[in-house]
Amino acid sequence: MNDIAIQVRDFRKTYGETVAVDGISFEVRRGEIFGLLGPNGAGKTSTLECLEGLRQPDGGTLDILGVDPARQAHKLRHLIGVQLQSSGLPADMQVGEAIRFFCAYHGVAPRYDLIERLGLQTKQRSTYAQLSTGQQRRLALALAVAHNPPVVFLDEPTAGLDVGSRAELHALVQELQDADTTIILATHDMAEAEKMTDRVAILLRGKIAATGTPREITATGAGLTKVSVRTEQSVLHGNGAAFPGVSHHLLDEAYAIYFSTDPGATVTALLHHIGAHDDKLIDLRVERPTLEERFLEITTEVSK
């Protein structure tokens, strides 16, 4: 069986003179959560909308489990589930009606279990307009996955949600992956992408600027790990000693902060230094460079 669920080759999308997507290629493996990252206008939504069959590509090929989204719309509907960023439901549509309505068009029995799973069982008779933003998002997700599609597109699924609702949505996305669903997640939220995705592609000005696992992408940057240390006697303050791997350091109130290319060697040397000066460690934090930091580096590099 082919391991590739989604294949994009030399995909191009233009709007008049404006080139929104300029010949990008990527693949998404079955059961993978693939993040599509980028600032506004980078081409994420154009890519997603062409994959979802909402727009026609101007060049290249798109393939979802052997189906061409531009030419096989009917087959595509049963293969994909889509949570659109900008779409609504009729204001007067009740939650129960919505699940019956869309399940009927997908030819499956109404998925009341999903409504319950997403904490909307008491809202079955509430209209869409009466739901909170979080409840509307959860309903949108329920409708997107009600027919058990093998491929799901999530466009900014947690935008505007509170912490609790985000966690619930993340848990459901994880469950989908456990069930071998392939997921494309478009998001501005780098922490979400780092936590949820297996691989990401960063789109800038219609081209892929970087692709790989979040760890691979962060590793390709300056790669400086932040080591923050606080001791009882602040022996590190005013200490000019050089520690292995440290490129630079600074003092922030009670903490001495070191930026290191080799955090293992740096921490070992720091602990040794503290012990040798009869000081006592109070707090030690090691923070890897985040995807967000690397993303900002890449956007700066490209704009230069």
Place this chain on the structure above:
Amino acid sequence: MTAFIHHFTFEFKTGLRNSTLLFMNYLFPLGVYAMMGLVMTQVNPLFVDTLFPAMTVFVILGGTILGLPSPIVEAREAGIYRRYKVNGVPAASIVAVPVLTTMFHALIAVTVVALTAAPLFGGVAPLHWLPFAGVAALMAFMCSAAGALIGVVAANSRATTLLSQLIFLPSMLIGGMMVPLDFLPASIQRFSALLPTTHAMQALAGLAYDQTTAFAPTTSILVLLISGLLAFGLAIYLFNWDSRNQTRRSHPLMALIAFAPYLVSLAL
């Protein structure tokens, strides 16, 4: 079929549940009907003779041409049709279901008129009820289809109002409802053949009241039927899922084809 039934049930309920649609389907047309019954019959006693068919045609026109286009534009602008598309709801259903439900609401309003016009306002009931019901149903279909076509081709809500009024206002003035066709100057009478209300009034007069008519009732029936079918087909053909993506199968001006039967009737 199950999907269509769910869709129909939802849309029909929305016509009662949504305050704007309730107003356009029932409160506005029946409110005007009540006002005309109370006031117009006092101002112009001859109006009693045409009250029944005129108000039948009016409640259909008000609920469909004025009521149907805006919800279509609003749904498109709110991205509701995008969601429908990605979930496999066909364009034909998106057009057909509101056309059918609006037809049903219009015919319920007609029933209210039919049950009350004679006892409350002294309106003259039809001699033949079956042709009356048939013409009312045909007019409801034609106007609902035209309303859907306006909603499909209108770029925004403001354009919807303008396009709807292009049909509604002339229909009120020279469409045979407020002033019988015989009372209009010959030159204006000729142009009234361009309006669906004229043909509906003529068909009702000829088939339900056995009155002499300016146009052959069968011609009027054919004009309404062909125009309705053209409007319905064009609404599906020109349907646009997305206000952000204006790609259509053809230019919106193609919608004017739906009015060709009226031009032919004018020539006849």
